[in-house]
Amino acid sequence: MPESPSDLTSDGAAGAAAPGGDERGTRSAMRRYGGKPFIFLIGLIAAGIFTLGWGAALVSYGDGGGVAKxxxxxxxxxxxxxxxTFQVSSGDPVTCLVRAYDRQHVEVGQKDVEVGAGTKTVTTEIETVREAAMVEVASCREQGTTK
Known part of the structure; x- marks a missing residue:
């Protein structure tokens, strides 16, 4: 029940404003909604930092070690x-792992081949436990790295 005629709105309904005027209601709304844009901004900054970090990790840990085979x-x-016979291009000496497989794709032989720096063409023989059906250079890594 309105305490005075000034508590009624223009259509005659009782106002829902808290005693003490509209100021208290505004503070309540600021308290209720005021922190959300700030939290959104912090989330947006965190997402940007995460994206930049993820991109840096992909560039740093990618297979761009400078060795081409x-x-x-x-x-x-x-x-x-x-x-x-394979060709390797590298700025430093590398070790290449060569593997031989049989018709069932089972490894039947492997060999580590050391290759000097620069662009080199290498031919090597691999001893196998039975007849091979395919030979490949599985990987080449710079000496002293675990990549």
């Missing part, structure tokens, strides 16, 4: 030997 040719010499 390409198989030129491979052949099966006999039931216990296969050979491969």
């Amino acid at each position: 390409q198989t030129v040719a491979w052949s099966v010499e006999d039931s216990s030997t296969a050979s491969i």
Whole structure:
């Protein structure tokens, strides 16, 4: 029940304002909604920092180690030997892992091959436990790294 005619709105309904005027209601609204834009801004900044960090990690840990390898040719010499010719480009000496597989894709031989810095073409033979069906350069890494 309104205490005085001034507590009625223009349509005659009782006003819902708290005693003491509209100021208290505004403070309540600020308290209720005022922190959300600030929290949103903090979330937006955190998302930006996360995105920049993720991008830096992809660039840093990507396979851009500066070593490029390409198989030129491979052949099966006999039931216990296969050979491969491949090219490696690197600024530092590298160690390449060469693997031979049989028809069931089971590894039948492997060999570490040391290659000097620069662009080099290398031919190597791999001893196998049975006849190989395929030979590949599995990886090349700069010496002294675990990549």
